[in-house]
Amino acid sequence: MIFSKTLTNWYSNNKRILPWRETTNPYYIWLSEIILQQTQVSQGLPYYDAFVAKYPTIFDLADANESEVLKLWQGLGYYSRARNLHTTAKYVADELKGVFPNTYKELLKLKGVGDYTASAIASICFNEAAAVVDGNVYRVLSRYFGIDTPINSSKGAKEFKQLAQELIDKKDPAEFNQAIMEFGAIQCKPKNPYCNICPLNEGCIAFNKNRINDLPVKIKSAKAKKKYFNFLVFISEDQKTILEKREGKGIWQNLYQFPLIEIEKNIDSKNFKKQIESDDLLKNTSFELSLYNKEPIVHKLSHQHLYTNFWIINVERLAVKGISIHKIHEYAVPILIGNFIESFNFD
DNA sequence: AAGTCGGGGGA
DNA sequence: TCCCCAGACTT
Numbered sequence: 001m002i003f004s005k006t007l008t009n010w011y012s013n014n015k016r017i018l019p020w021r022e023t024t025n026p027y028y029i030w031l032s033e034i035i036l037q038q039t040q041v042s043q044g045l046p047y048y049d050a051f052v053a054k055y056p057t058i059f060d061l062a063d064a065n066e067s068e069v070l071k072l073w074q075g076l077g078y079y080s081r082a083r084n085l086h087t088t089a090k091y092v093a094d095e096l097k098g099v100f101p102n103t104y105k106e107l108l109k110l111k112g113v114g115d116y117t118a119s120a121i122a123s124i125c126f127n128e129a130a131a132v133v134d135g136n137v138y139r140v141l142s143r144y145f146g147i148d149t150p151i152n153s154s155k156g157a158k159e160f161k162q163l164a165q166e167l168i169d170k171k172d173p174a175e176f177n178q179a180i181m182e183f184g185a186i187q188c189k190p191k192n193p194y195c196n197i198c199p200l201n202e203g204c205i206a207f208n209k210n211r212i213n214d215l216p217v218k219i220k221s222a223k224a225k226k227k228y229f230n231f232l233v234f235i236s237e238d239q240k241t242i243l244e245k246r247e248g249k250g251i252w253q254n255l256y257q258f259p260l261i262e263i264e265k266n267i268d269s270k271n272f273k274k275q276i277e278s279d280d281l282l283k284n285t286s287f288e289l290s291l292y293n294k295e296p297i298v299h300k301l302s303h304q305h306l307y308t309n310f311w312i313i314n315v316e317r318l319a320v321k322g323i324s325i326h327k328i329h330e331y332a333v334p335i336l337i338g339n340f341i342e343s344f345n346f347d
Numbered sequence: 348a349a350g351t352c353g354g355g356g357g358a
Numbered sequence: 359t360c361c362c363c364a365g366a367c368t369t
Contacts (some may be wrong), residue, residue, distance in 0.1 A: 038363055250351085
């Protein structure tokens, strides 16, 4: 009770002013929560504004094409969020007449909505006492109560969820949930938290036992694997190039890229030219090949490090239909491709 | 239970 | 470098 009251009191004095805090409309809350998954507020905020501006209602979002949604999402990462966002928008608009489910249990059934997001929407929009447990909550609870169960274990997930559920203020769950998250983000932050001015330091086990830097405990994940990407940037005399849609599983699903040749390890110009001469896009054509980047461009994802080359290939005409170079900006591309397009300055 | 899915930023 | 971020989904 003291814990909860102290948090909400801190929150009323320290909370940031954010657009999704001015509403309880489930469409906007849902949108903000999807955008903010694994994403810092400062990174997600401009995307939230852009989505609200372009799609003021869930019907507007439902009426869009997926490609259009992905384009607006470009650069934010975890693109399955955008695909699921669109799927759920169509479902709620078409099947539920635009009315969002109003309980934790029903919200959980929506694609892209897990335990955290269902709890957030249920509490903020419908005043249901469902406790949120995000990265901030794990940190605050593990420190204050001195819990060393790994937060990314199934045991930890259960334990922290139950604890948060016991602590939540049942009279104002929305305020409590947002307070504990904001407290974790601003006050009880991962590195160099402000323990000396913390209103909870007296009862904080980690602080009193000098274990702030040991908590929360997290099981380390495997190291990223190296991959070697070679993109073929075709340029024809009639100003066309080739973009392909990424299908199937794996990263960047449904985004566009230049034709990709993935190899075992890095390669020099002469060998690469020999290797691609027999490619369907190049056989029976003469072409000029040059490597755009002197050194491989390293693009780091959570589980892969991409060592990337952009090969400029000048041809008279393309072997396939291709797209006009001046329309290249209409396609949703991974930021790795986007950065290249920008620096190459096609048009 | 472990892996996969992005990109940016802090120390 | 390594870690973290208003996590969810697949294997």
